[in-house]
Amino acid sequence: MKTRLIPALIFFLFISTASISQNAAQDSTMLKKLYTTALSDGKAYDWLDYLSNQIGGRLSGSFEAERAVKYTEAELKELGLDKVWLQPVMVPKWTRGFKEYAYIESPSGEKTVTNILALGGSVPTPNLGIKAEVVEVHNFEELASLGRQKIEGKIVFFNRPMQPDLIHTGHAYGGASNQRYSGAAEATKYGAIGVLVRSLSLKNDSAPHTGAMSYGDTPESKRIPAAAISTKDADYLSGLLKLEPQLQFYFKQNCKIWDDVLSYNVIGEITGTTYPDKYMVVGGHLDSWDVGDGAHDDGAGVTQSMEVLRLFKKLNYKPKHSIRVVLFMNEENGLRGGLKYAEEAKRKNETHVFALESDSGGFTPRGFSLETDDANLAQIRSWAPLFEPYLIHLFDEGYSGADIRPMKGNINVLAGLQPDSQRYFDIHHSANDTFEQINKRELELGAATMASLMYLMDTYGAK
Amino acid sequence: MKTRLIPALIFFLFISTASISQNAAQDSTMLKKLYTTALSDGKAYDWLDYLSNQIGGRLSGSFEAERAVKYTEAELKELGLDKVWLQPVMVPKWTRGFKEYAYIESPSGEKTVTNILALGGSVPTPNLGIKAEVVEVHNFEELASLGRQKIEGKIVFFNRPMQPDLIHTGHAYGGASNQRYSGAAEATKYGAIGVLVRSLSLKNDSAPHTGAMSYGDTPESKRIPAAAISTKDADYLSGLLKLEPQLQFYFKQNCKIWDDVLSYNVIGEITGTTYPDKYMVVGGHLDSWDVGDGAHDDGAGVTQSMEVLRLFKKLNYKPKHSIRVVLFMNEENGLRGGLKYAEEAKRKNETHVFALESDSGGFTPRGFSLETDDANLAQIRSWAPLFEPYLIHLFDEGYSGADIRPMKGNINVLAGLQPDSQRYFDIHHSANDTFEQINKRELELGAATMASLMYLMDTYGAK
Numbered sequence: 001m002k003t004r005l006i007p008a009l010i011f012f013l014f015i016s017t018a019s020i021s022q023n024a025a026q027d028s029t030m031l032k033k034l035y036t037t038a039l040s041d042g043k044a045y046d047w048l049d050y051l052s053n054q055i056g057g058r059l060s061g062s063f064e065a066e067r068a069v070k071y072t073e074a075e076l077k078e079l080g081l082d083k084v085w086l087q088p089v090m091v092p093k094w095t096r097g098f099k100e101y102a103y104i105e106s107p108s109g110e111k112t113v114t115n116i117l118a119l120g121g122s123v124p125t126p127n128l129g130i131k132a133e134v135v136e137v138h139n140f141e142e143l144a145s146l147g148r149q150k151i152e153g154k155i156v157f158f159n160r161p162m163q164p165d166l167i168h169t170g171h172a173y174g175g176a177s178n179q180r181y182s183g184a185a186e187a188t189k190y191g192a193i194g195v196l197v198r199s200l201s202l203k204n205d206s207a208p209h210t211g212a213m214s215y216g217d218t219p220e221s222k223r224i225p226a227a228a229i230s231t232k233d234a235d236y237l238s239g240l241l242k243l244e245p246q247l248q249f250y251f252k253q254n255c256k257i258w259d260d261v262l263s264y265n266v267i268g269e270i271t272g273t274t275y276p277d278k279y280m281v282v283g284g285h286l287d288s289w290d291v292g293d294g295a296h297d298d299g300a301g302v303t304q305s306m307e308v309l310r311l312f313k314k315l316n317y318k319p320k321h322s323i324r325v326v327l328f329m330n331e332e333n334g335l336r337g338g339l340k341y342a343e344e345a346k347r348k349n350e351t352h353v354f355a356l357e358s359d360s361g362g363f364t365p366r367g368f369s370l371e372t373d374d375a376n377l378a379q380i381r382s383w384a385p386l387f388e389p390y391l392i393h394l395f396d397e398g399y400s401g402a403d404i405r406p407m408k409g410n411i412n413v414l415a416g417l418q419p420d421s422q423r424y425f426d427i428h429h430s431a432n433d434t435f436e437q438i439n440k441r442e443l444e445l446g447a448a449t450m451a452s453l454m455y456l457m458d459t460y461g462a463k
Numbered sequence: 464m465k466t467r468l469i470p471a472l473i474f475f476l477f478i479s480t481a482s483i484s485q486n487a488a489q490d491s492t493m494l495k496k497l498y499t500t501a502l503s504d505g506k507a508y509d510w511l512d513y514l515s516n517q518i519g520g521r522l523s524g525s526f527e528a529e530r531a532v533k534y535t536e537a538e539l540k541e542l543g544l545d546k547v548w549l550q551p552v553m554v555p556k557w558t559r560g561f562k563e564y565a566y567i568e569s570p571s572g573e574k575t576v577t578n579i580l581a582l583g584g585s586v587p588t589p590n591l592g593i594k595a596e597v598v599e600v601h602n603f604e605e606l607a608s609l610g611r612q613k614i615e616g617k618i619v620f621f622n623r624p625m626q627p628d629l630i631h632t633g634h635a636y637g638g639a640s641n642q643r644y645s646g647a648a649e650a651t652k653y654g655a656i657g658v659l660v661r662s663l664s665l666k667n668d669s670a671p672h673t674g675a676m677s678y679g680d681t682p683e684s685k686r687i688p689a690a691a692i693s694t695k696d697a698d699y700l701s702g703l704l705k706l707e708p709q710l711q712f713y714f715k716q717n718c719k720i721w722d723d724v725l726s727y728n729v730i731g732e733i734t735g736t737t738y739p740d741k742y743m744v745v746g747g748h749l750d751s752w753d754v755g756d757g758a759h760d761d762g763a764g765v766t767q768s769m770e771v772l773r774l775f776k777k778l779n780y781k782p783k784h785s786i787r788v789v790l791f792m793n794e795e796n797g798l799r800g801g802l803k804y805a806e807e808a809k810r811k812n813e814t815h816v817f818a819l820e821s822d823s824g825g826f827t828p829r830g831f832s833l834e835t836d837d838a839n840l841a842q843i844r845s846w847a848p849l850f851e852p853y854l855i856h857l858f859d860e861g862y863s864g865a866d867i868r869p870m871k872g873n874i875n876v877l878a879g880l881q882p883d884s885q886r887y888f889d890i891h892h893s894a895n896d897t898f899e900q901i902n903k904r905e906l907e908l909g910a911a912t913m914a915s916l917m918y919l920m921d922t923y924g925a926k
Contacts, residue, residue: 422904
């Protein structure tokens with residue numbers, strides 16, 4: 001038996017090794033084609049130029065957001081996909097208004113004008129604005145320890161900087177963002193009349209950065225206005241407070257919360273040849289903040305995702321699974337698009353095996369952040385050598401993407417593209433998130449990296 | 464014997480493992496300190512601000528280059544190093560002049576003004592400029608095949624683009640740069656009267672990029688003027704030539720080659736505690752092109768190298784080897800500083816074991832490019848896990864740096880910092896190489912990465 005087994009084993013090993021190396025060679029050729037096409041004949045950059053410069057900032061419920069829906073739907077139809085459609089979703093509508101204005105007033109009456117941006121979702125100030133003394137705090141514990149006696153009637157100034165010594169700037173963002181998201185709700189508990197937040201940026205400049213905030217369960221009548229000031233102004237205000245604790249801060253903003261309005265996720269599909277009923281999703285979010293033009297957040301992810309399907313069509317690759325590009329609406333201030341897509345997938349009993357999101361800027365890709373089990377993690381990590389020529393080296397376990405996470409529990413693998421993170425928060429949610437900050441090659445490398453993972457997931461399937 | 468050996472072996476393994484992990488813990492702590500200090504209390508960015516904005520472009524032999532020597536010498540003296548000195552070196556002096564002007568003239572006399580930059584080292588045109596028909600070629604073989612009959616009396620236009628599908632943009636640069644460096648010398652052989660070169664950039668824009676060129680052994684009387692045009696203008700001219708092959712190109716430049724002048728390498732040293740006579744060098748080049756302010760090429764490398772020694776002083780790290788920062792003069796158009804340093808090291812019989820250069824821009828560091836033997840390569844690669852938290856993953860064999868390579872053959876390890884390469888050639892040698900293109904954190908991460916390798920080389924020595 002033994003002697004007969006050995007030749008069989010050798011034969012088996014031979015076949016298996018041969019087929020592995022044949023597959024590896026095929027995969028390597030396909031990745032090369034994807035990267036070469038994206039870099040020498042890509043479309044993402046032109047799409048992003050249009051989205052950024054001809055449409056611009058596209059907050060949910062705005063005219064620009066609706067133009068972005070129509071534009072991307074039309075462009076997807078041009079690609080000759082099997083299906084392109086709009087998925088209706090009700091989204092919140094918040095508008096900034098046009099009267100943001102602020103200054104620091106010294107006890108002797110000297111005024112220093114300061115840039116502010118109302119936080120997304122904030123209530124307006126009264127028409128004439130508010131003016132009050134400022135209490136600087138760095139976290140909610142410090143706020144609580146000061147208590148109502150020190151806070152009542154004041155403006156609370158949250159000034160905890162992002163930690164500069166963290167290598168992933170996303171971790172530094174995560175460590176500082178509760179001030180912006182929940183600062184107003186917390187400060188209200190102690191009778192504050194307004195909130196200022198240090199911008200979530202690692203750059204020392206004069207640009208304020210907006211972003212979503214929530215009043216939690218604060219009753220409507222008790223909600224206080226909240227605005228961001230720049231890192232430079234935050235340092236200035238903090239220094240001045242040490243000299244003149246009695247100084248006052250004035251700000252005025254006439255933002256408004258409207259009734260929800262109808263909008264859409266934009267979806268395109270190449271129907272699978274072998275498993276038409278198993279879905280793989282690639283996407284980003286179509287909405288952006290109203291300041292800047294949303295080129296990095298998340299015009300980049302939108303156009304990279306569209307490029308994945310364009311590359312497949314261009315290279316005449318016919319996927320086994322049905323591959324969908326989903327351009328999610330309302331990530332920034334509601335996540336309604338992501339929630340709606342997951343809800344509809346569940347309602348229709350659609351089997352989703354893989355979703356990949358790009359929502360960390362259009363910078364040089366470094367790898368992926370994965371939410372999955374050990375078997376899938378091992379399979380994906382086994383592809384690392386294929387990615388090496390493209391300097392893709394991160395296959396980390398971690399947060400994938402806001403829009404695809406609502407599918408968690410009903411999907412095998414969630415992945416987020418990990419671009420180089422150093423420059424992202426310098427521009428994120430500010431007037432500096434513009435097309436000029438995009439490097440064409442970096443954007444294209446990201447698209448090719450996404451297409452490569454999608455190709456491999458389609459070829460080998462999820463575990 | 465057998466039974467007695469095993470406990471001994473276990474004991475040995477235990478000791479050896481314990482000491483390895485103790486070392487690894489120490490090293491890991493030191494790297495953490497280096498990165499944390501560079502990112503939260505760094506000096507490179509402020510130095511670079513001064514060098515770029517208060518001094519500016521600093522071509523060898525210029526007033527700005529001499530100011531850069533004085534400034535960096537003074538700043539190194541502030542650090543409390545053991546020695547700071549200037550190493551004299553004669554450098555070439557070439558000046559651009561102020562009359563660069565060019566246009567395309569159609570057969571019907573229509574003129575389209577075009578940006579040009581004389582190549583460094585080019586002769587001027589005659590005072591009134593030159594005007595001639597244009598012959599577009601893509602390589603020297605094509606030039607030779609056209610021959611004197613087609614070339615004589617014409618302007619040769621080298622228009623081979625950098626290859627967009629190469630992932631390392633340095634490889635794409637290498638594949639196109641002979642047009643700039645030797646284009647004039649080659650075209651002269653066939654009687655051309657001038658040379659235009661497509662800028663060595665992967666970006667489609669209107670900025671011409673200069674850079675060094677050489678006439679080789681072309682006699683002085685036969686040297687023809689050479690200039691760069693932007694990638695956008697190159698595409699435009701190429702398109703127009705297909706429609707109107709008889710069009711003419713006019714250009715005028717009054718650049719000048721002067722006698723060599725005295726300049727300096729700027730050197731600072733921390734003398735080693737254990738091996739004061741063994742040297743390790745970290746450096747970049749102090750000169751830059753005259754357009755832009757040389758922030759990335761190579762202000763970044765200069766200030767990162769200074770930062771390495773500042774970090775060691777600040778953390779009170781006393782190196783075993785003598786560690787020198789060398790700010791080389793004249794990398795761009797002569798390499799005289801690098802040659803002089805190597806020559807003097809040899810003349811004085813100084814033992815150099817390691818040199819590290821940063822001259823590929825101040826972008827996010829990805830790793831190192833190493834010129835050494837297998838034993839050193841293996842040692843350096845064994846440190847990869849220490850670098851992993853900082854996303855440093857490349858330990859490639861390859862070109863180190865122009866200024867340190869003259870030491871090759873007399874040194875154990877040559878290393879070049881490898882930053883992300885995607886944006887570098889967009890700005891390289893052009894008016895767009897300015898401080899605004901620098902990201903503070905990326906610059907600092909590079910400095911910390913260099914300091915980390917220097918620390919490890921100092922701790923474990925070269926093989």
